[in-house]
Amino acid sequence: MTRNTDTGGDSGDAVADGGVTENPNGSGFSPIAALNDRFGSDFVESSQFWLPPFLLVGLFVYGAIIWNLLISLTDFNSFGSPDYSDLDFEMYARALADSAFVDAAVNTFVLLVGFTLVTLALGLGLAILVDRNIRFENTLRTIYLLPMSLSFVVTAQFWAWMFNFNNGVINIVISSLGFGRVDWLGNPDIVLWAVMFALMWQFAGYAMVVYLAGLRAIPNEHYEAAKVDGASTIRMYWRVIIPQLKGSTISASVVLMVFALKAFDFLYSLVGGYRPPNGVDILATKMVREAYQANEWAYASAIAIALFLMALGIVGPYLYYQYTRGNL
Amino acid sequence: MTDQDKRLSRRHFVGATGAATLAGLAGCSGGDGGSGSTLEVLHAWTGGDGATAVEALVEAFEEEYPDIEHEFNPIGGGGNQNLDAVVANRLQNNEPPSAFAGWPGPNLQQYEGVLGDVGNVWDEESFEDVMVQEAVDLHQRNDAYRAVPLGSHRLNCMFYNTSVVEEAGVDPDSLTSVSALIDALETVQNETDAIPMTHGASGTWTTTQLFSSTMLGQEGYEAYMNFLDGSPDEEAVRATFESLAEILGNYINDDASSIGLTESNQNIIEGNAAFIHQGNWAAGAYRNAEDFSYDEDWGFKTYPGSEGMYMLHFDSFLYPSDNPTSDVTDQFMTFVGSEAAQVAFNQYKGSIPTRTDVDMSEFGPFLQETQEDFADAEERPPNLQHGLGVPSETMTALNDVVSSEFSGPYNVDAATQGFVDAVSN
Incomplete structure (x- = not known):
């Protein structure tokens, strides 16, 4: 759509692609054009295809991970709401001191x-x-x-x-x-x-x-x-x-x-419970026990983050390897 | 040109669909919280006696309150674990059910701030006059009633297979101390091929539970209560673990770690074992077994040393605050504490009513005896493993200790230290 119409003559039927251009001579500022310039020619138009899944994954996967990280920094346990005003790494220290x-x-x-x-x-x-x-x-x-x-x-x-x-x-x-x-x-x-x-x-x-x-x-x-x-x-x-x-x-x-x-x-199935x-x-299993048996939400979140880091440590190098081979 | 138009319109169509999907998803977050005035009760009685008992309870409820729409949702699996997880999630998300099955006592501590007050039901129905005093005390937290009891199991129970103990020449009624029990186990070991004491230890709770009865039987009521209250006598705890190590190290089945309660109890029914320690829910399996009747084929003995005591367990319904159906829930709670409900439920569950004014004629002989013991008990100490003795964090900590130090090999020193640390204030 942004292709300029300077190909050939001025007759209307020669304009095969769209007819009207949004930014004919570069005059004025268009945010859409600026985004397209920055991220590739179809950035805005293609957004209706990739944006909804992008937002959904962003919210439910990455948003949830970040939220979990935040909870792990609080002292949240039992019911109620976590207190986000006082964030520290206490739960991680507790984990390292916990032999279990x-x-x-x-x-x-x-x-x-x-x-x-x-x-x-x-x-x-x-x-x-x-x-x-x-x-x-x-x-x-x-x-x-x-x-x-x-x-x-x-x-x-x-x-x-x-x-x-x-x-x-x-x-x-x-x-x-x-x-x-x-x-x-x-x-x-x-x-x-x-x-x-x-x-x-x-x-x-x-x-x-x-x-x-x-x-x-x-x-x-x-x-x-x-x-x-x-x-x-x-x-x-x-x-x-x-x-x-x-x-x-x-x-x-x-x-x-x-x-x-x-x-x-x-x-879980082996013993029919959270405690193997x-x-x-x-x-x-420890994470689930801390969360649902002891209602230690913050501590369980800290364990979840440790687990997440381990998974990232495995998947990260793999993604990098694929990236360097041009597969991503 | 027409080609171009088509392509554009298709794109727009797909785009619009995407936007609509997003809007739809956003709309979902509104939630479908309350389902009007339908009473929703969550419980974990999914199979066997429990399922039959709930059926009887629902039937009695429909008879009494035919106009109330209700949903009794069983959430089984892992004992109460899945129920507790679902309840925790729903309370956390501010979507409480009308009522849920649970234990009263210090177990209520974990629900701080999310339980309502059912004091009006207790007052109107004068539950304080008809329930045992322990029920009255344990159902209150922060000066308000948070739950209503439905029934009570007994924890300090030992069951035996009559023919096995006869073959061994042991008289169970003469076993009035833990050391006498250990001698009897030795006799069974020497005289028969049977397992002296069957134990299902695929979960840790059976061992924690055995600890509580052994401590009560060997060290007495005072020592046990001090332990629950957070001022344990280390020597008493150590002596209990020493006895337990002797029992578990010498007289239980070899496959204890790979079986649970059901299979362990089967050893009694099939005559492969002499004794089992359990709450009296174990007797439900005997009732359902063919040709296995009370007094003839199986017998009951109070756990040695704890004669005259009834270690308490309550099955209760807890009352969440922000109740979605508060009026109907009040009616349900009234029903739960009524004679009709307690008779309907407990006779199938293998437990006894918490009311003292109930006609026991519909119950079998074993439960009638249990009811008499309950009424006549000198002391009714709360249990350790089922919510009445210690808060849930303490219980988790105790089970961590059993798992790491006392599930074979049995480390008495470490287990003693772990238990003392876990309960100490």
Whole structure:
């Protein structure tokens, strides 16, 4: 619309694009034109498309985060309204002095790193096996992916039964092999690994699918060239194929890590409450307990911000990586 | 030209739609708060005895007040956790229900400023004359009545499977101290294949609850009340934890940490265990079990050492301020404290009326005995885990301690220190 009409003659039908221009000779000041100049030629006209979602996301996501941050700076607890006149970092100091918070943060971090690494490794292994032109490939793929489609409420109950000390299938198997029974959920040194194992079982299929797509995108010539050069299968995967799966690894690990941060659903369903077994309390469960059981809104908000920063620490580098590669 | 027009009009159309969406969303913030004069009651009785009891309550309410439109909304899950979260959110957003189920006593402290005054109902119905004194005291906060009681469970209860204790040669009625209980558990361990005491510890509340009964039974009423009042005797707390560590460390089921109350209680019904400590809601499962009758197949014993005492629990309805239906809610509150409601609800819930003038003929023999114990009790100490003894923050702190120090391995020193710190003023 802002294109000047100095193309060709003055006859009306030669003006193919609009007819009347808003700013014919640059005389006078138009705020719309100024905005367009600053942000690109269609800034104002296209705003009706991007502005509503922009405002909605801004309000409900970023607005809510900022509000949460503000609440975490108050001393707000129980009912009533927070007092915004007296803001300080008291809740953050309290969190650092609270050993339960530190334990939960450490557990969250261990879950995050351990779960993601093992799930990726397992998913990659499955993907390579499924990709080797085996029989029943589709069936196997479906079987591996199936746990992912189940609700956490269901899988947590499965695992609660399987981890049962007396009747759980895991203890039955290992005791029939001659090992002693293990108190999977009751021993605070073991329970985190038990939960991690259950989550890994559920998400390995997802990692497999992402890797499978990555493997399918690698041209057959690469395999053939490696073979012609005399590389063994292991060497071929290690030196030729896996390095090409960097993109799949990064996108799968971001999804897995973000999930690990909010494993709340699984833990909630495992015990039917906000308090997971001793040794596997994570920030998400602690946050909900502080908010809804103790009504310590400000403290819960501070925990939420800590959780948010951890998530940002994961997603931020990923976004930057994509940005530098021109994908954003 | 026509092409151009079309494109413009489509753009405008989409733009207008976007604007309309925005306006619509903005309009939503107005909220749909009150639904007129409909009474809305929130509770957590979603299954089993609770659901049957609420059904009976609603039926009795409809009979008495046929003209009142009502909505009884059950919010289940995690015990009362989901209900409490929903209530907290609605009170926080200034959208209170007409009434919600909850515990009175120090539990009311968390609702500071958002509960109204139902003193008019208490006065009109002379509830002060017909309810036990503890109910009268515990339903007040800041010099006003904040709630009306519906029923009472007993906490210091121990149930047993008759055939298992007979096989072991233990006479439950002779167990009048915690040390006698521990000896009996040892006997069961040696004489039978059964679990001496079944415990469901997937949540921490069962252990906190067991602490309260053990402390009451072993250290006595004074020590227990001092603990609740914030001046605990450290030695009494330590001695209680020592007994608990002995019981939990030696005589409970191996899978305690992976099961909850329901499965634990099943051990009694199936004859896999001799004893269980619970509130008397556990007896509801026995009533529903086939071929499992009171006195023949299962029995009741006051928790050893706490004979003559009735550890109190109340199921009450709390009254929010800014009540959306204050007149109707008053009528509901009047109903809750009435004999009709208390009989209808409690006989199915497995609890007893808080009124002392109720005809107990519709209740089973077990609840009739409970009612007699309730009326004759020398002391009725409030419970620790269900709102009557300590405020909710203290309860959360106590459960944090149980979770980190006393869910196996059992660290008596750390747990003692944690409990003393949590309740001390």
